[in-house]
Amino acid sequence: MTVLIDASDHSGSFDAYVAKPEGVSRGTIVVIQEIFGLNPGIRKKCDDWAAQGYLAFAPDLFWRLQPGIELDPDVPEQMQQALRWMNQFDQNKGIEDLEATIKAARKRAGGGKVGVVGYCLGGRLAFMCATRTDSDATVGYYGVGIDNLLGEKHAIANPVLLHIAGADHFVTPDVQAKMHAGLDDHPKVTLFDYPGEDHGFAAEMGKRRSEAAAQLADERTAAFFAEHIG
Template sequence: MTETADITTFAGDDHFSAYVARPAKTAKAAIVVIQEIFGVNAGIRRKCDLLAEQGYLAVAPDLFWQLERGVELDPDIEPEFNRALDLMGKFDADQGVSDIEATIKWARSETGGGKVGAVGYCLGGKLAYMTACRTDSDATVGYYAVGVDEMLGEAKAIANPLMLHIPVEDHFVDKDAQAAMHEGLDDHPKVTLHDYPGLDHGFATQFGERRDDEGAKLADSRTDAFFQQHLG
């Protein structure tokens, strides 16, 4: 079952919408699905639906709401891709993490105080890393996170498990940045990094030209096992 929820901001002074997919039976846990720069589009909604099929309450907040509510873009259409880049340039990541924190709080309430994890892609991968550093997410996964090498000083605050999927040929995250991520995180007891040789940014997108089916299935199988272990 799917629906749209209104979530109150962490400060309590506004609200934003979220796509919600509920499992057929009582949810075993909740997972916040963090959007790419393309908004809560068909691919992100499908990610939620698949998690609901696995028994999770899945919720994808509209993180661009302060710029424009209801953004939904197709990365394979060049003007829409360029518009997404423009939105990303205006986006306040700190505010985004606050909205994710509010979504975690909402999801925890919806599951009666149960565990809540998070998974993010692209921009959402960066936000997933920040979520692991700054919130009480019980388990967090980031796909092709951008900018993590510039935030490694926050890693000491990671208290719960974090997994990052790193495509080695990511044209948004160069080899130096990847090396810095490994140097800064490989020894962290709560962090697991997986490299994907030959793959580029967006390889695990649900739909579209960027998807690499073999790589996506491998990464998603690791994510599924990770959530099963840490969220139950």
């Protein structure tokens, strides 16, 4: 199902895909999209969390550019479109919209804890949620440019888990080294490396998925949320 969430700056409203669990929810998970919009892979992530007993939300973060963007990374021209959308995207407004989503999700759930998980661009935004919002637990998969956000690490108050693709062509070894140097000793942050894996290895569908690494990362994420969300 889709719900409408009001932007906190009163500039309009945006859609969020919602997947509900059967029975009583054990907590809420906000799923943050890649640069490909709110596409079938992200909706499947929500459905899978619902199957594990969570209420799951995925907001359409590109709505300020064009509502309803859905792109396929395996189609070259759509990949180029996605990169153009990413370059136009206002990340600070994206965090405002994620904060509005967290509040709306918490309200719809009648309170309780809200976790955040993001992929690619969403992995970066997840880290920003950990430093700028009240998310109760946060997971980022192959987040881009996190080395440029390390100055915010003092604001991390709740647990954070980051999955790093060892052969990520967007997050090069020098950037990975900076992430480890800046975060390994942080008491709230855990980093897992996946040697030889490339960006997008945990995508739900398409050529980027690497099954064994995706399953391992997802198992670690599920255990993390079970511990910190419910």
